[in-house]
Amino acid sequence: MKRMTRIIPLATGLLSAALLCTQASAETAFVSNEKDDTLSVIDLDTMTVIETLDVGERPRGITFNHDRTKLYICASDSDTVQVMDLKDYSIIAQLPSGEDPEQFALHPDDHHLYIANEDDALVTVVDTESQEVISQIDVGVEPEGMAVSPDGQWALSTSETTNMVHWIDTATHELVDNTLVDQRPRHVEFNKDGSIVWVSSEISGTVSIIDVDSRQITDKLTFKIRGIHPDKIQPVGVKLTDDGRYAFVALGPANHVAVVDAKTYEVLDYLLVGRRVWHMDFNSKQNLLLTTNGISGDVSVIDIDKMKVIKSIKVGRYPWGIRIKS
């Protein structure tokens, strides 16, 4: 009996440790469903949707704070940025965002949010602590893509109609320069050291590589997929691996993700995913890449080691943004 009394706590301890380990290793993906006004939560171990959360109207861009305890959600038709507490998935604040927030980027200081207001041709800067608008900067017509450089010096916005990348100095909140890019720039992404920016242009079907120091285009990528009309190749989301090896470009209605050598800019492969692939995110090990496929209403999972699409998971209607929490 004595032996049993020793074994039971030991077993319970081991079991709880095992459970803790499972919880620690489990990663979850948050997906904003534009037409359902919900977020789908996907467990990456089981690759299933484990929860669907109601949020504001037309959720699009989503991003975490730095310690990943909060999720910021662009609720475009509610004209606000919602703050979700990731402990209990409750909405704890509604930040002023200006009208129709679509995409945003969080400054490395963790409390300045740069929000693109598509309808007002503005970039709104919000302090997430004081929950106040600090500044509004005029940019081109229909701003969409937003990124802040890793060193925090630059906030970049792309305007879909003016076809420009706008360089905003984050110290002064002034527009310093513009770089003309191809038609309908949708997304902007810095590489890890912040020396290069990738800008996707939806209508022209290209991705421009811009040198941050000179703010000039140094390279341009084009895409060609066997059996798919060039008009359907419309690059939107771009993600770069931290090791500088690969870039992934979501090609919208072409239903493919282009795999690009991030050093030579050579397109290595095209991976078939769901319909109208939009945005993407890596898991923490960067061996998985998840894509949101708007029209087919699902998320495709790409195994980066095998360079294969291994699964597509049904979520809500018109999935848009995606972020993975470890």
Added chain:
Amino acid sequence: MTLRAALICFNGLLQRELLRFVQQRSRFFSALVRPLLWLVVFASGFRAALGIAIIEPYETYITYEVYIVPGLCAMIILFNGMQSSLSMVYDREMGSMRVLLVSPMPRPFLLLAKLMATSLISLLQVYGFLLIAWFWGIEAPLLGYLTALPAFLLVAMMLSAIGLFISARIKQLENFAGVMNFVIFPMFFLSSALYPLWKMREASEWLYWICAWNPFSHGVELIRFALYQQGNSEALMIVSLVTLVASVLAVRGFQPQQGMGKR
């Protein structure tokens, strides 16, 4: 009938089929060219046609080329099985069937051993095709090539048995063209080999039901699932049942004197 005698007999039949297979190289290549044309020419045109829905056993979207491969494997087995079984008509006309039937082994065993031997020959062609498809960039999971083996064999047995059953009813070799037109082509085209059944249903409800009742569709689906390391119990049940019924009917209906009697 001892096991040793049965093995010797089976071995003899298998060697004869192998010899015929090796000697008729053109038959081997034509058996490969046919599905390869479908894969390289036909499927390339439809490449993106299926990127619109996920169907079992696939976990994600696939190109048409990936979809069509199990159906083309079944096509190889279909043509090979039918040709081998119908070659019995030739054997019968040439009298070589008599040589086979003088064997002391029971006739059902001889016929089933022949079915098995032709099925094994089909497998060589199927794996040859899968290897070329692999170089063409169509890969199934590695283990899937192994799990598909029993499925290939069962489907080959089913189709050979159906072929044998038909050949038992053919009086002369000239009727082979009729079999092509009225058995092989409808069996292949009215199945899930080229298009998923939901696509057929979009086109016409009755077409869908014909395809759904076609045992060849179930053979294709059994192969498709097995190639992706999954089971399809419905397909397995139907294919097994059809194999059993066709084998019994073929063995019972086989009359070696039929061709000879005509002379």
